[in-house]
Amino acid sequence: xxxxxxxxxxxxxxxxxxxxxxxxxxxxxxxxxxxxxxxxxxxxxxxxxxxxxxxxxxxxxxxxxxxxxxxxxxxxxxxxxxxxxxxxxxxxxxxxxxxxxxxxxxxxxxxxxxxxxxxxxxxxxxxxxxxxxxxxxxxxxxxxxxxxxxxxxxxxxxxxxxxxxxxxxxxxxxxxxxxxxxxxxxxxxxxxxxxxxxxxxxxxxxxxxxxxxxxxxxxxxxxxxxxxxxxxxxxxxxxxxxxxxxxxxxxxxxxxxxxxxxxxxxxxxxxxxxxxxxxxxxxxxxxxxxxxxxxxxxxxxxxxxxxxxxxxxxxxxxxxxxxxxxxxxxxxxxxxxxxxxxxxxxxxxxxxxxxxxxxxxxxxxxxxxxxxxxxxxxxxxxxxxxxxxxxxxxxxxxxxxxxxxxxxxxxxxxxxxxxxxxxxxxxxxxxxxxxxxxxxxxxxxxxxxxxxxxxxxxxxxxxxxxxxxxxxxxxxxxxxxxxxxxxxxxxxxxxxxxxxxxxxxxxxxxxxxxxxxxxxxxxxxxxxxxxxxxxxxxxxxxxxxxxxxxxxxxxxxxxxxxxxxxxxxxxxxxxxxxxxxxxxxxxxxxxxxxxxxxxxxxxxxxxxxxxxxxxxxxxxxxxxxxxxxxxxxxxxxxxxxxxxxxxxxxxxxxxxxxxxxxxxxxxxxxxxxxxxxxxxxxxxxxxxxxxxxxxxxxxxxxxxxxxxxxxxxxxxxxxxxxxxxxxxxxxxxxxxxxxxxxxxxxxxxxxxxxxxxxxxxxxxxxxxxxxxxxxxxxxxxxxxxxxxxxxxxxxxxx
Numbered sequence: 001x002x003x004x005x006x007x008x009x010x011x012x013x014x015x016x017x018x019x020x021x022x023x024x025x026x027x028x029x030x031x032x033x034x035x036x037x038x039x040x041x042x043x044x045x046x047x048x049x050x051x052x053x054x055x056x057x058x059x060x061x062x063x064x065x066x067x068x069x070x071x072x073x074x075x076x077x078x079x080x081x082x083x084x085x086x087x088x089x090x091x092x093x094x095x096x097x098x099x100x101x102x103x104x105x106x107x108x109x110x111x112x113x114x115x116x117x118x119x120x121x122x123x124x125x126x127x128x129x130x131x132x133x134x135x136x137x138x139x140x141x142x143x144x145x146x147x148x149x150x151x152x153x154x155x156x157x158x159x160x161x162x163x164x165x166x167x168x169x170x171x172x173x174x175x176x177x178x179x180x181x182x183x184x185x186x187x188x189x190x191x192x193x194x195x196x197x198x199x200x201x202x203x204x205x206x207x208x209x210x211x212x213x214x215x216x217x218x219x220x221x222x223x224x225x226x227x228x229x230x231x232x233x234x235x236x237x238x239x240x241x242x243x244x245x246x247x248x249x250x251x252x253x254x255x256x257x258x259x260x261x262x263x264x265x266x267x268x269x270x271x272x273x274x275x276x277x278x279x280x281x282x283x284x285x286x287x288x289x290x291x292x293x294x295x296x297x298x299x300x301x302x303x304x305x306x307x308x309x310x311x312x313x314x315x316x317x318x319x320x321x322x323x324x325x326x327x328x329x330x331x332x333x334x335x336x337x338x339x340x341x342x343x344x345x346x347x348x349x350x351x352x353x354x355x356x357x358x359x360x361x362x363x364x365x366x367x368x369x370x371x372x373x374x375x376x377x378x379x380x381x382x383x384x385x386x387x388x389x390x391x392x393x394x395x396x397x398x399x400x401x402x403x404x405x406x407x408x409x410x411x412x413x414x415x416x417x418x419x420x421x422x423x424x425x426x427x428x429x430x431x432x433x434x435x436x437x438x439x440x441x442x443x444x445x446x447x448x449x450x451x452x453x454x455x456x457x458x459x460x461x462x463x464x465x466x467x468x469x470x471x472x473x474x475x476x477x478x479x480x481x482x483x484x485x486x487x488x489x490x491x492x493x494x495x496x497x498x499x500x501x502x503x504x505x506x507x508x509x510x511x512x513x514x515x516x517x518x519x520x521x522x523x524x525x526x527x528x529x530x531x532x533x534x535x536x537x538x539x540x541x542x543x544x545x546x547x548x549x550x551x552x553x554x555x556x557x558x559x560x561x562x563x564x565x566x567x568x569x570x571x572x573x574x575x576x577x578x579x580x581x582x583x584x585x586x587x588x589x590x591x592x593x594x595x596x597x598x599x600x601x602x603x604x605x606x607x608x609x610x611x612x613x614x615x616x617x618x619x620x621x622x623x624x625x626x627x628x629x630x631x632x633x634x635x636x637x638x639x640x641x642x643x644x645x646x647x648x649x650x651x652x653x654x655x656x657x658x659x660x661x662x663x664x665x666x667x668x669x670x671x672x673x674x675x676x677x678x679x680x681x682x683x684x685x686x687x688x689x690x691x692x693x694x695x696x697x698x699x700x701x702x703x704x705x706x707x708x709x710x711x712x713x714x715x716x717x718x719x720x721x722x723x724x725x726x727x728x729x730x731x732x733x734x735x736x737x738x739x740x741x742x743x744x745x746x747x748x749x750x751x752x753x754x755x756x757x758x759x760x761x762x763x764x765x766x767x768x769x770x771x772x773x774x775x776x777x778x779x780x781x782x783x784x785x786x787x788x789x790x791x792x793x794x795x796x797x798x
Contacts (some may be wrong), residue, residue, distance in 0.1 A: 020357060021256075023293045028399075032299040033185035039302045039470075044479040046171045046309075047128060053164050059492040063249075064134035067484065070098030070253035070621045074220060074628070075261060079119055081629050082212045085636055086115050089208065093201055093350040095671035097737040103194050107201035110187055114205030114272055122213045125172040125264035125477055126256045132168035132250075133484035136161050136506070140485065143498040146211070146431030158502045162321050165481045165506065169474030170309035172264045177302045177470045181295065188279070188291060195291065196280040203276040204730040206269035208636065210262075211723035215635050217262040218716030220628040221254025222587045224620060226708045227594025233704045236609075239695075241487040244608050246601045246615035247594050252487045258715055259480035259514065263521070266722055267473050270524040271298070271466055273726045279458040279530030283780040284538065285456040286370065287357025289347060297463040299591050300339045301332075305470025308332030312474075316378075320396070321509035325478075329389065329471050333382050336467035344374040352453075361696045362450045370591065373446050377457040379462025383525065384439040385472075385520055388432065392519035395428040396678035397512045398686050402428075405681040406706070410692050410699035417481035417683070418708035425676030425713075432519060436526050455534030462527035465520070476517035477511030503588030508685050515678030518555055518719055522670040525722035526713050529663045532729040536659065539733055540652050543740035558656040566656060568646055572661025575642050576669050579724055580717040582634055582771055587712035590627035592776035594620055634767040635720065641728040641760040643667065647732065647739040649757035655732050662728055670721040677714020680706040 021029070055061050090108050098104035139161040143154045183202055188195040228247035232238050241248050275294060282290030312328035314321060349355060352366040395402045402424050409420040443461040447454020486503040489495035495503065560566050597619055607613030647655040684703040686692065693699040742752045 002478075008324050009423070009510055018556075020288055021188065021195075021291050023290055025288060026189065029185050029188050029295060032295050033182055033189070033251060034225050035299045035302050036178045036182035036185060039174040039181070041175035043171045043178065046167050046174065050128065050164055050171070051136065051169050053135040053608040054138045055134050056141060057492060057494045059494055060134050060488055061135055063488050063491050064130070064419070065597050066249050066617065067252045067256070067488075068130040070249060071126055071256045072724075074253065074257050074621075074625045074707055075123060075126055076259075076630060077625060078213070078216050078632070079123075081632060082119075082209060085212070086112065086205070086208070089204070089640075093204075093734070096676040096734055098197065099194070099681050103191075103197050105704070106187075106191055106194075106198040110198050111201035111205040113183055114202035114269075115209045116205075117183050118209035118268050118272075120171070121175050121179055121268040122209070122261035122265035126261040128168055128171050129260040129477060129481050129484070132164060132481050134488050136165045136481060136485035136496055137489045137503065139164055140489065140499045140502040140506070143502050144500075153500070154498050154502065155316055157499070158321075159288040161325070161485070161502055162314055162506060163312075164422070164476045165485070165510075167309065168479030168481050170470075172260070172477045173305060173309065173470040173473035174509060176264055176268045176271060176297065176473045179306060180268055180275070181298055181302060182277070184275045184295065188295070193283065193291065194760050196276070196283060199276040199279060200730060200734055202450045202658055203269070203273040204727070206265075206272040206736070207723050207726045209729060210265040210269035210585045211720060211727055212636060213265040213714070214262040214720040214723055215256070216628045216632050217258035218583065218712070219586050219590055219631050221251070221258030222711040222716050223590030223594055223627060224250035224254045224624050225711050226587065226591035227598060228622070229704055229708050230636065231595055231598040231602070234701055239490060241490040243491040243493075244611065244615060246598045246617055247620045248487065248491060249617035250594070250620040250721075252484050253621060254624065255455045255480035255483050262719065263476045263517065264473060266480055266521055266719060267469055267476075267517075267524070269723055269726060270521065270528055271469055273523065273730065274459070274462040274466055274528040274531065276730075277528060277535050278456075278463050280535040280538065281452065281459050281531065281582050283357070284452050285358070286348075287355045289355065290357075290778065293343075293347060293374065294410065294460070294463050295386040297340055297460070298334055298466045298469075300343065301467030302470060304336045304339070304467060304688070307335060307479055308447075308471040309474055320399075320748045321506060322393070322512060325509070325513060326389075329468065329475070330386065332470055332471045333386055336464075337382050338508070340378045340464070340467070341375050344371045345730070346376060360452060361451075363453055366448060366450050366453055368446070368448060373453070373457060374460055377443050377446055378467075379458035380439050380442050380466035381461035382467060384435060385468045387435050388519045388523050389516050391428070391431055391435065392516045392675065392678075393512060395424060395675045396515035396682060398508055398682040398797045403679050403682045404686065406679050407686040407692055408620065410687060410702040410706075413698070413703040414702040417680070417702045418490055418709055420681045421676045421683070421706055421710060424679050425672040428675040429668045430781070433667055436523050436667060440527065440530055444770030445677065450634045452534070452538070455531065455537070458527060458534065459531035459729065462524065462531055465524050465527060468520070469524075470519050472520050475513040476796050479514035479571075481645065482506040482510035504685075504689070508682065511678060511681050511685065515674060515714070518678075519671060521719065521722050522667060524668050525670070525725050526663060529659070529725045529729050532726070532733060533656070533659055535665070536656060536729065536733050536736060538734040540656075540740060543737040544744070546737070558587055558653045558660075560657055564654040565657040568657035569661040570644070571646055572663075573665035575638065575728075576662055576665040576715040576721060577769070578634055579614055579638060580669055580673070581723065582638075582768070583717040583720055584712045586627070586631040586771070587716050589622060589774060591778050593627065596776070597623060623786060632773065634771040635724070637763055637767045639724050640731055641763045643728050643731045644735060645757050645760035645764065647735055647741070648753045648760070651743055652736060652739050655736075659729055659732055662725055666721045666725045670718050673713040673721075677710030677718065680710035682713070712781035
């Protein structure tokens with residue numbers, strides 16, 4: 001049947017005027033909202049399971065408490081800082097054009113809701129991770145028997161520790177899909193056919209907060225990590241997470257505020273933004289059912305994610321922990337595909353002519369089968385997720401040849417390690433781009449002669465990929481939880497022998513899962529951005545119809561043979577490079593501050609090395625907090641102001657080309673940065689496990705240097721590109737009517753366009769200049785580790 005239309009509606013001659021939310025479909029959306037609430041209930045059950053595990057020794061609890069305090073203090077200050085930016089955007093959205101005031105108010109209101117949900121998702125991820133890490137360490141400790149006790153079953157202990165870590169991730173996954181789906185359902189139920197316009201605000205709120213959490217958390221975690229490694233491992237020759245290193249607590253705090261909170265918010269906004277694009281295009285292509293079907297697909301994903309999370313139960317026959325994780329992932333993907341096929345054939349008609357609420361003649365004349373189109377498009381997204389997972393695993397798993405080659409290059413020094421990692425990242429980016437490009441093109445071909453149908457197919461492919469998000473978030477959170485568990489074990493000294501090896505193995509698996517989820521996250525970003533690109537095209541067409549005849553085909557064309565558009569394309573690519581450079585430079589400056597501070601403590605307190613004096617961990621936490629928060633403004637202003645500058649200065653065609661340049665370059669850059677960093681990290685693990693000379697040798701020092709280069713690549717700049725792309729696309733979508741109005745309508749004004757563009761450019765230049773002029777204080781400074789221009793207030797310290 002074709003959805004659940006009202007009986008009278010399907011015979012009404014006015015029915016084809018526009019898509020509406022029928023009473024039957026309203027019931028479907030309400031059921032989907034209940035599925036979203038079910039995800040939150042399951043998350044609560046998983047929390048109880050995780051917290052029921054033991055916390056280990058008093059020393060382990062003390063270290064975990066310090067990590068919790070530092071993470072809570074940082075995230076609270078970050079959210080207060082970002083709130084100021086959110087309030088400013090709230091009022092900016094009220095100024096931008098909309099069909100009416102209720103729509104305008106709803107867009108601004110749900111901007112705040114999207115921002116709140118994104119922040120809650122990140123906070124929940126961090127909050128549980130800092131309570132789970134010590135429990136994973138305590139579970140692994142049971143692998144080492146006390147003197148006189150019989151040997152323990154190491155495999156059983158490893159499986160128990162892994163289950164705790166993965167179910168921690170499962171909680172974050174359930175919150176991500178639950179809140180994302182619940183927020184969109186609320187908008188649809190309240191605003192019905194106007195929901196796509198209001199959802200633009202919801203998506204922007206989610207994307208902005210995710211970008212801030214990604215950038216801020218990424219700077220914090222990698223500044224501490226790089227500083228700890230350079231002074232501790234390279235200069236002092238002490239192990240990672242050695243309690244004598246003043247940066248260890250900050251390093252473990254950073255894992256949570258960067259990886260857990262950052263990635264959770266990142267994938268939440270991918271979820272929200274993809275649904276925004278799917279609903280905007282769905283109402284144009286599927287009519288009434290287009291307000292519902294894009295929600296049904298991720299709702300199925302919520303249910304299958306539950307099955308996938310519980311299916312991650314390690315077995316003795318598994319080669320590694322990745323085998324169990326892969327099993328859960330592929331089970332979730334396969335069941336999702338079957339259920340989507342059932343939904344498509346139950347809810348959709350056999351021809352486009354039978355769809356109710358479609359006004360585009362080209363869509364109604366499409367000779368395809370909507371059921372087949374929906375199923376194939378969703379299948380493309382699911383298959384893409386599976387292929388990206390395998391491709392990323394090949395280039396980043398320690399047992400695969402690429403990472404072994406990077407590890408082997410350590411025998412000839414740091415330079416060859418860096419070169420090997422860069423070449424691996426560059427090569428892997430090409431294969432990932434080909435896979436994503438083929439998926440987008442395959443979905444596009446489903447549209448035939450109708451560009452709108454093609455773009456909707458791309459959006460449906462994005463919703464297909466969303467069906468795996470619950471498991472993907474669980475995979476990502478598993479990584480930092482395992483890393484923290486190993487840190488707590490090493491700092492406390494209470495986990496040795498077999499227990500320590502259990503945590504080392506889990507950490508290696510966690511490095512791979514983090515790299516895989518970054519690959520899938522950029523795939524979701526590209527599909528969402530491509531779908532939003534179609535929404536941008538639709539917004540331009542609507543705006544042109546509103547302003548009338550002054551708009552010409554030439555001025556609105558995105559043909560890059562036109563100078564304006566070519567410049568826009570180049571600028572879009574350039575912004576990705578600038579954004580990445582600013583993020584990496586911020587880590588470099590902050591890491592320099594950490595290096596000076598840790599050196600100072602070793603120099604002024606020699607008793608630290610023989611453990612007769614205790615390091616001042618709080619000083620490093622303070623440095624990382626202050627630097628990360630100070631750097632938040634520049635990337636946020638760049639993401640919001642750059643599209644405004646291009647649109648008002650060069651026109652809507654150039655702005656479209658700008659988005660295309662940013663999407664293409666962002667895809668390649670993000671994969672390159674993520675895979676290079678992941679390979680360097682696991683190459684270091686190979687050496688530490690005894691290959692190529694083992695710990696303490698020149699090969700080890702070389703891989704540590706490679707890893708420190710890769711840290712800001714994979715955990716700061718690379719992941720932050722995902723929300724950057726979506727923020728810029730949403731900003732373009734929101735300002736498109738104003739750009740057309742002041743460029744081609746009765747209100748056309750060169751002066752207004754020039755003034756807006758000039759202000760946007762001035763803000764960008766000022767923000768970049770302020771960022772570039774910050775310098776690291778010298779080693780002999782009276783206040784080591786401080787950076788010029790940093791605020792005086794200090795963060796609470798553990």
